[in-house]
Amino acid sequence: MLGEAVDARLWGKDKGLPRSYPVVCHLLDTAATAGALWDRTLTSSARERLAAAMGMSVERCRRLVCLWAGLHDVGKIIPPFQALVPQRYASLRGDASYAHLPGAERRAFRHDVATQWALAEIFESWGYPTSKPLRRSVHHQVAQLLGGHHGRVHRALRAGELSAPEAHACELGGSGWQGQRVAHAEALRRLTGCSADDMPSGLLPAPAAVVLLGLVVVADWLVSQEEVIIARLPAEGWRAGDEALREHWALAVVGAAPLVAEAGLGVAGFPERSFGGQFPFAPNPLQESVAGELPALLDGPGLLLVTAPTGEGKTEAALHAASLMARAAGASGVFFALPTMATADAMYRRVADFAKQNVEGDRSLALLHSMAWLSEAYAVPVGGHGGDGSEVTVGDSQAQIAAGQWLRGAKRGLLAPLAAGTIDQALTGVLPVRYNVLRLLGLSNKVLVVDEAHAYDPWMHSLLVRLLEWLGACGAPVVLLSATLSGRTASSLVDAYRRGCGYREPSEVVPVYPGWVYVSGRTGEVSPPRVVEGGRPRRVEVRSVPVLWGPTSDGVLGREAAVAAELRLLVERGGCALVCCTTVAQAQQTFRMLAEVFPSLAGAEDGLMLLHSRFPGARRAEITRACERAFGKPGVEGRRRPGVSVLVATQVVEQSLDLDFDVVISDLAPLAQLLQRVGRCMRHDRSGLGPEDGGRPGWVGDRPRLTVLEPVVEGVRAKAPRVWGSVYDQALLTRTSELLRRRADCGIAVPGDVQELVDAVYAEDFGDGLGDAAQRDRLAQEDAERWGAVLAEEQLARMTLVNPPMGMFDLAELSRDGELIDEALLTTRLGADSERAVCVYEQPGGCVTLDGEGDVPVPGWGGSRRLSLEEVRAVVQQAVPLPGGWLRERGADQQVPESWEQRAALRDLSVLRMRRPDGDAVWSCKVGDRSISVGHVGVERF
Numbered sequence: 046m047l048g049e050a051v052d053a054r055l056w057g058k059d060k061g062l063p064r065s066y067p068v069v070c071h072l073l074d075t076a077a078t079a080g081a082l083w084d085r086t087l088t089s090s091a092r093e094r095l096a097a098a099m100g101m102s103v104e105r106c107r108r109l110v111c112l113w114a115g116l117h118d119v120g121k122i123i124p125p126f127q128a129l130v131p132q133r134y135a136s137l138r139g140d141a142s143y144a145h146l147p148g149a150e151r152r153a154f155r156h157d158v159a160t161q162w163a164l165a166e167i168f169e170s171w172g173y174p175t176s177k178p179l180r181r182s183v184h185h186q187v188a189q190l191l192g193g194h195h196g197r198v199h200r201a202l203r204a205g206e207l208s209a210p211e212a213h214a215c216e217l218g219g220s221g222w223q224g225q226r227v228a229h230a231e232a233l234r235r236l237t238g239c240s241a242d243d244m245p246s247g248l249l250p251a252p253a254a255v256v257l258l259g260l261v262v263v264a265d266w267l268v269s270q271e272e273v274i275i276a277r278l279p280a281e282g283w284r285a286g287d288e289a290l291r292e293h294w295a296l297a298v299v300g301a302a303p304l305v306a307e308a309g310l311g312v313a314g315f316p317e318r319s320f321g322g323q324f325p326f327a328p329n330p331l332q333e334s335v336a337g338e339l340p341a342l343l344d345g346p347g348l349l350l351v352t353a354p355t356g357e358g359k360t361e362a363a364l365h366a367a368s369l370m371a372r373a374a375g376a377s378g379v380f381f382a383l384p385t386m387a388t389a390d391a392m393y394r395r396v397a398d399f400a401k402q403n404v405e406g407d408r409s410l411a412l413l414h415s416m417a418w419l420s421e422a423y424a425v426p427v428g429g430h431g432g433d434g435s436e437v438t439v440g441d442s443q444a445q446i447a448a449g450q451w452l453r454g455a456k457r458g459l460l461a462p463l464a465a466g467t468i469d470q471a472l473t474g475v476l477p478v479r480y481n482v483l484r485l486l487g488l489s490n491k492v493l494v495v496d497e498a499h500a501y502d503p504w505m506h507s508l509l510v511r512l513l514e515w516l517g518a519c520g521a522p523v524v525l526l527s528a529t530l531s532g533r534t535a536s537s538l539v540d541a542y543r544r545g546c547g548y549r550e551p552s553e554v555v556p557v558y559p560g561w562v563y564v565s566g567r568t569g570e571v572s573p574p575r576v577v578e579g580g581r582p583r584r585v586e587v588r589s590v591p592v593l594w595g596p597t598s599d600g601v602l603g604r605e606a607a608v609a610a611e612l613r614l615l616v617e618r619g620g621c622a623l624v625c626c627t628t629v630a631q632a633q634q635t636f637r638m639l640a641e642v643f644p645s646l647a648g649a650e651d652g653l654m655l656l657h658s659r660f661p662g663a664r665r666a667e668i669t670r671a672c673e674r675a676f677g678k679p680g681v682e683g684r685r686r687p688g689v690s691v692l693v694a695t696q697v698v699e700q701s702l703d704l705d706f707d708v709v710i711s712d713l714a715p716l717a718q719l720l721q722r723v724g725r726c727m728r729h730d731r732s733g734l735g736p737e738d739g740g741r742p743g744w745v746g747d748r749p750r751l752t753v754l755e756p757v758v759e760g761v762r763a764k765a766p767r768v769w770g771s772v773y774d775q776a777l778l779t780r781t782s783e784l785l786r787r788r789a790d791c792g793i794a795v796p797g798d799v800q801e802l803v804d805a806v807y808a809e810d811f812g813d814g815l816g817d818a819a820q821r822d823r824l825a826q827e828d829a830e831r832w833g834a835v836l837a838e839e840q841l842a843r844m845t846l847v848n849p850p851m852g853m854f855d856l857a858e859l860s861r862d863g864e865l866i867d868e869a870l871l872t873t874r875l876g877a878d879s880e881r882a883v884c885v886y887e888q889p890g891g892c893v894t895l896d897g898e899g900d901v902p903v904p905g906w907g908g909s910r911r912l913s914l915e916e917v918r919a920v921v922q923q924a925v926p927l928p929g930g931w932l933r934e935r936g937a938d939q940q941v942p943e944s945w946e947q948r949a950a951l952r953d954l955s956v957l958r959m960r961r962p963d964g965d966a967v968w969s970c971k972v973g974d975r976s977i978s979v980g981h982v983g984v985e986r987f
Contacts (some may be wrong), residue, residue, distance in 0.1 A: 050228040056133050057121050061271045064664065065133050066278060068121050069229055069285050074268035074277065074297045075238055075261070076115030081301035082260050083107050085407075086310050086460075091256075091373025091490045094520055098253035100246035108239050112188065114261045115233040117194040119167075119226045122162030124150035124218050141855045142221035146211070154216035158199055161192025162217060165207055170227075171234075173244050179204055180855040183248055189856050190249070190258050194265055196480035198258075230406040232285075234295045239749050251853035252489065252519040258856075259486025263460065265303055267451075268297075276300075297603040308451040311407025312377040312918040313400075313462035315368040316625045323368070323403045324361055330360045330577045331559055332362045337576060339366060339563060343373035346520040346566035348513075348542045349689065350498075350535060352527050353559035354579065354796050355724035356703070359526045360392070360496075364399050367492040370522040374566075378462035382471050384500050386414045387669075390422050390699055392465040392496075397446050400463055411448040411458040413466025419918050419950070456480045459487025468495065472508040475515060475847045477861040488512075489519040497700060499526040499717060503835045506534070507842030510541040511849060517545020517566060518850040527790045528724070529799065530556055531807045543569050545850065558800035581730065585723050586750040586792050589785045594758045594766045604754060605638045609708050616643050616689060621676055621740040624693045625722050627712045627769050629657045633982040636693045643691075644847040649688045651675045656694040659983040663922040669702065676704040678729050679739045686739035698725060702803060707745045710752045713763060715777040716784060716806045720799060723751045748792075755782055761823075774834070776827035780806045783815065880932050881924045882955040882978045886968060893958070894921050897968055897979075905944030917948050924954060925984050927977075934973030 050122035057068030083092065084107075096106035121127070124143075128134045128150040165188040169175055173184035179202035180186075191201055206213040210223075217223070241733050249257070267273070277296060283289065305311070320328045328336055331353050339349065349366050353359050367379045381396055383389045393412045400408050405855045412423040448461045458464055459471070460483065471493060474484030493516060501509060516523055525538060536554045539562075543552060548569030554562060557574040565575040590611070592604040602610065608624060615622050623641075626632040636655040640647035647653045654675070656668050672692060677684050696702060696714075699721040705728040711719060726749035727741070734740030758764040763782035765775055784802060793802065805811070812821045812828075845866055848858045885906070888899045895901040912920075932939075932955045939958065945951035957970035957977055969978035976987045 048162040050224075050231050050287040051290065052225055052228075053125060053279070053283055053528060054136050055122055056130060056747045057118055058269065058274055059133075062274060064066070064278065064281065065130055066274050067283070067285060068118060068559065069232065069290065070228060070279065070293055071268065071274075072118055072233055073236065073290070073294050074273070075117060075264045076111040076233060076266050077294065077297035077301040078304060079114030079260055079264040080107060080111045080298070081305045082264055082310065083110055084128060085302065085305045086260075086312060086377065088312055088375040088377050088490060089382045090520075091377070095253055095256060098250050101243070105243050108237055109243050109245075109259060111237045111238045112233055112243070113191055113257065114264045115237065116167075116230055117160060117163060117191045117265060118156065119229055119259050120156040120158065120192070122163075122218075122222060122226045122229065123154065123156065123159045123216055123393050124222065125152055125154045125216050126156045140221075142224075142479065142586070143218065144221060147216040149215045149218065152216050154214065155195075155695040155802060157192050157197075159214075159217060160194070161188050161199055161208075162202065162210055162214060162529050163204060163223070164188035164191055164230075166210065166223070167227060167230050167345045168244075169207075171244065172241065174247065177204070179207070180857075180863060180911070181248065183245055186248055186254070186854060186856060190254050191261065193258055193482070193856065193860070194261050196262070197231070197865060198856045200633075200857050200862045201855055215290060232290055236290060248854045250821045251850040251856070251859075252485075252515065254486045254856055255482050255515075255850075255859070256519070259482045259489075262480065263310070266413065267308060273300075273304065288363075307449075309407070309409035309449040310452075311409070311462055312461060313371075313379070313404050314406035315371045315403070315409055316405055317372065318368070318403060320361075320365050323365055323399070328361075329358050330579070331561075332358050332365065332781050334575050335362045335561060335575045336367050336369075339561075340369055340373075342565065342572055343369060344565055344567050346370075346374040346376075346517075346546075348517075348523040348524045348564040348566070349526045349561060350524065350527075350530075350539065350541060350554070350556065350564075351561045352530050352535075352556045352800070354799065355528050355579075356578065356728050357559055359528075360395060363494045363496075363524050363526055364396070364403075364630060366524055367494055368403065370524070371492050374492075374520065374522045376490050376492050376522055379464075379494060380413075380459060380471065380488060380491050381465040381494045382468040382496065383465070384468060384497045384700060386416055386467060387465050387697075388496070389414050389417075393420075393422050396463060399602075400446055405465065407462045408446055409448045409452055410446045410463040411452055411461035413458040413464050413465070413470040416921070417458075417466070417951075418453065456483050459484055461487075468501075468505075469789075471495075472505070472512055475508055475511040475846060476858065477847055477865050480863055481847065481859065485515060485519070489518060489521055492522045492524060494524040494526065495922045496526045498527040498538065499530045500557050500700070503838035504842050506537070507839055508846065511842075511846050513538060513541035514545040514849045516852070517542040518547075519545075522566075522567060523638070527556075529720050529803050531803050532556055532800075533807060535562075537687045539564055539571065541564070545843055547851075556800060558803075559796050574718055582794070582796065583727070583749055584792045585726070585796050586748050587723075587785055587788055588752045589755050589782065589789065590752055591762055592754045592759050594756050604756070605635065607671050607754055608635060608710060609639065611708075612639070612643070612691060614744070615691075615708055616646055616897070618744050618953070619689045619736060620709040620745055621687065621689070621699065621705075622691045622710065623704070623706040623722070624691060624837060625698065625709065625711040625714075626693065626695055627714070627772055629659045629695055629983070630691050630768070630985070631712070632657050632695050633985060636982055639691060639693065646689065646691060649687070649689070651690050654690065654692045655982055656692060657696055658695065658926055658982060659985075661923045661925045661979075661984075664983075666922075672702065672704060676706060678703060678705065679731055679734060684739070688736060698722070703728070705731075707741050708750055708752070710754065713753055713755045713778055713782060715773055716781040716802060717775075719751065719753065719781065719785075720793075720795075720803075723749060723793075723795070726751060750797075754955065774831050776824065776831040777806065779824055779827055780811055783811075879926045880929045880955060881953070882927050882932060882957050882984075883920060884925070884959050884984070886959050886961075886970070897959075897961075903942075906942055909943045911947050912944055912951070917950055920945070920954075921950055927955075927984060931975070931977065931986055932972060936972075939970075939972065962986050 053067045055068045056065035057071035058066040059503045096103045124145045154498040168184035176182045452461045535556045539554045546566040552571050557576045560576040562574045593601045731740045812824045815821045888895050905912050961968050969976050
């Protein structure tokens, strides 16, 4: 019988097991689990799309997916792999059936590569369509797909290689080895119920191939868990006869569905509910428009672009729209992507609250960013384990939603039905990194919501464009949210999605503010823009104040004097102000100046506050909570607005915090950032509240006011000072300055003027409106430098990105022929040359602590034991991001202790050993020839 031809001595798994696991058992386990993944994690719409792409019925497609998944490891039936367990290989070495060229078993040859070689032969013998060149042949493409199950798709084989495989790859072994690979494949084909006619009719479109490969990888990972294998281990001496294989197949099928369910994988359901049925408040005009008009436009997948000011309820509009779009497209979940870890943590809580009330079915919710496992918001379910393997527990209410242990493993989070995280988690799917297909699988049938869609540089924007092409091709719905989005940027994003859907002609998207536009993925049609009335239309008073950088002169104040002058009335009469600085050093200097000029302010509780990124993490979180109490939305328990207060901050206040001030003072910045900052001025309605209840002082009136400090450098207005570095593009500063001058008398109507201004700042003919020839020439030079930088970023994207899905048939393009890039490239660019350090404090007597007071010993200091999760958390909470240049010359005493090397979250930190000589009030250390100190204003370098 056919089953008796399968040799059970050939092993597939061994590590951590009491005895080796036959490869045929692992293949059957994977095949059965792929079927359960098909049933439980793909919606009917997704299954129908895959079946249509393969030219067959859904039932036949399922059988073929099971077969292919099982075949992924036939490449383990080669001498080099089997020789990895010498005692198992010993029984084969003396068997003439397993003859091979001398030394083949000692050569390095990856078993996933062997799978590609072996299956190309097998599929050709099974009658899969063939053609030339091989990279466009069905039999080779499917073999290449399955050879990519370790996260890297290998180069296309050559016709000459396949005509004589052992001559080109002696590691494959002789005819006996090939016979066993065929026997295993035939056994799988028979047990999965596939017939000779079950094969794709043509090349697989790239989106379908990505989903199929992703399913194979997930199935392989699920059944490779030690506890799963041990429960299914055959008895010693087990023979793979026909009946024995049937029994194991039946066991694998029965266990597959529970295995998938226990992992937290599945489909989230979005019951049909009105906006009022989802949220405990009435919709505002934007939300009402989306809820009332979007359903009539939904005919399947599509893209929704929402543009509105901060504080207009875009998040709730997006969650409601995602529910509508998921039902229309048959999507299986939602991923909410944000620009920072802080915003992701906050959104995780909001999505969790939404899911508890409005999502049915499988509701596992993952938090996705590099520090998610340390987040207090993302507790581990009861009996689960943290990122370091330590057991922790949480309450039952959190366990109902929070993703379980399996989904918290590396590269798995996007497979959860629901997720919130940083945008890089999604963008990595279009970079040639290992297992990028898992990112694309996780997004291929979800609603992707991208918040702050305008907030990315040209390189990141290029990645988002490519991702939208892939999602359009996959039929995944998308929601883009933005407070300031130019028409050009909007068109590039919309057209990328349309290209993925098969519509290559460009569209003209005119974003409306506030409002929304919808693009049908089925027809490519762009809906007429829906303009909505802003929730709180306002006219912002904008004043541009020139401030001198360098020697003072008559009539022009220095920056610090100008800030003090702007705040004097507020300090005397009451109110809350935000002073937004360009750099951390500038914020620290401004804070010190204000403390000196206004000692009463500095002496009052919450009178003078400082917030920036260069505080140790725990201290920054403490300051952030204090800011939310002082300046947050009125009426929330525990919120207490000071009578007079000034917050000095950097750009960290633009996105992640819901803060409200009476007056905003800001350094000059590009228009989009200024509009974000002015959104923190009179953000909430405080009418009817007295000053003691959090109301505004009468002198500020009812019109928001923004004072912009325009630097004057060497006689040139709006020229960025050298100490700002490359934070902002000079051309955008010049353009913004000119637009603000034009608005000096009339102010800026929000939202009425916003879209016009955002488009105007990027207008190609902007220079034509400048009356001075020298100004035009200077702007032309600045524009040229800006476009040069943009082109360089776009060229980097072209050099690194995965190709678009349209016309991709050689799947090695997913991995750029196997030449993967480091996944850290994306996070490095997001971090902008940032490293993390931890300050430790050398106390009198030699004790080293995590705090200056000397109360908290440094975990693992001077030892080599493995740190617990809580100890790792305690260290990381004291980490502070610093410019890489500050730490470049660090010495041996600034390396992490031995015990920290065992933890991925700690091993790349730098340790700053702070000392405080007798009589010195400042903790400091030397790095190279510079001093770094830490104190009440954060970390500084001198």
